Amino acid sequence: MLMKRRAIEALRNGVPNRDAVRVLGCGQPRIEEEFRERLSKLKDVGSTEGLMIQGGFGTGKSHALEYLKHVALEEGFVCSHVVISKETPAFDRAKLYAAAVEQAVMPDQRGPLMEHLLMKAPGRPAYGEFFRRVNQDKQYLPVFGASLWLAEQSKQGGDVPEMLAQFLSGARPVIPQYRAALRTYGGQGTFDLTAPPAAELARQRFAFGSALIKACGYKGWVILLDEVELIARYSLMQRAKSYANLTHLLGLDQASAEQGIATVAAITDDFAAYVFVERGDRHEIRERYAHSERQDLSALVTPAELAMNSLEHRAMSLRPLDMEALERIAEYLRGVYQEAYAQAVGPATVAAKGGRAMRSHIRRWIHEWDLERLYGNRGEAEVDEITMDYTEDDDLTAEPAETP
């Protein structure tokens, strides 16, 4: 009964949670099948291209992502459900990484990811091989190798693990602290440590993180990006950076495909029409930045266009629900509601009004059952449907009120 109550509470907020997904399932077999194929490929080959899903506002994208999260966890992957927001802007790769680490859920543990990996890792056979690769092959910036080396040396307690967990969770490394720690353990001179370039650090973070996750015995790292349509509210440059980051996370180009993560990005289905075509990102980005003297801007164009192409032509659409499906879900949910509250309620009002989002239907049904249960009367519901606003908004891209 508690699980069903929790599911109803989540659906009342329009936010699917674990319990809501358990009771309602996913209802998107094609998407699930594609996702499972990605997981298999990531497990077997170590890399895969990501997946894009699209649907109208409130039609069940977040619900689908939550479902996929549990599929991934059951398969032994670490999974991060990242909601694009003011705190996690899509144009900032470092913040995307930090959010992915912060939101990471392990299949067997609750707790901060990197702290757990640093404790779990040493001693595992796969970790030893990873350790050698990082320190001998110089595939990563020296600070990554130094982090692993220090983790080995200081197995428990002290400031060193906190410093390492903070860095691996996305904080900038404090090089003097690293040098002092290396001296403490007799490792001075072992690593050529200098402040790493921010862009290169951000570029390597996901690859290193996923390799560490695999070295600790998990099958890999799955990133679920939600509310990606928020990109529409950024400035043109921020949008270009966001698209480039999507290419990176979705593995749409060769270099990105090898970083060992499986990403699913969810976006509204009118985004492409409104932002690429009507607002003109398709040609504006190339026009504005392709010949920029700033190399960091001109380098954005190709990955940005890759992402725009993929979003426009390769995103999988959520299967729309017909009346029959809607009625079936309504009746099923009524059963869940009745069990949750141990009280009978009448059948849901399944409005035939076209275009209403699933979210609105569900909220209306729960609202009417609540009134029936509490007052014996369903009242007269009015629906004031919330719509997506795509206008640019500087407030969403302001730095946090206090940067730690």
Next chain:
Amino acid sequence: MTATISPGDWLEHVGREYLHQFVPEGGAAVKFVVPMNEHTRRGLFDGIAEMAAARRQLLVRIDARDTRLYQIEHLLFAIARQLPWADLTEGALRRVAQRSGLTPPEPGPQPFAERLARANDESDPAAVAVPLRPQLTQLVFKNKELTRDFRVAMLHMCNAALVGGDQTARLGLLAEWLSGALRHTSALKEFSIQSRITRVNARFILESLTRWITFAGYRGLVVVLDLEELAYTRRGVVTHVKYTKNAVLDCYEVLRQCIDSTDDLASILLVAVPDASFVDENNARGVSAYSALKFRVYDEVRDRHLVNPCASLVRVSAA
């Protein structure tokens, strides 16, 4: 004019729908209750406090003027500061004692082991504590529902309360860690606690804390957030936390995260009480300012006359 509900009616519904069974059994919910006038606002806080006290639920009231609610770790710190850690530790030890087949002792100033010995007709407190330790390890240290650093801290608290004496200072130190007051992380070394509490681990500590409260015998936690201050643009120097527009949005993001985390939280009701202007759609600091929060709480489905007291956002008026 949107329908409102009286504070008494809302309190009655919330008590029955959430505090009576759902929260004690492990449920978690976030509710926005908007008092439409000042008189209603004052009565609401008292009413919630009475409900929680009547049900043996811990109540924490946090004012946005005093706590930087735009940072989740500060929300956690403010909660931790108001919790009765000695009572929680006592409650946890009582539970462990019961599981060990011992009669839990009466409350008192002596160390738990001494009182436990007396309650079980044992002369030697050290001997009576022996069967407790494996249970402490099993129920606390190995409890995977609690994040590692938190269960280590609770184990230390329990051990300190068990023997008392100079160990009691450790209780204070750990409470400081939980409430963000610990200045030097070197003090954590002796406890094998990995790190300070930051935004990276605050959420996990909060999840663990809500579980610990019921483990210790309480029937859940009620957190009331007074968000009135978010409505105001303050100029110049103020003596309390100032909320720029940016800080307001960051605060809404924290609340959004709390709503999305309800399936990881347990036994908690978080009641956010904003200013009446929160529901004014033209208000630059209201619910419409941050779409992610609005999508989750705004009453897009409502009745012309009846207020659903279970809704995510409820307008309350004593008039």
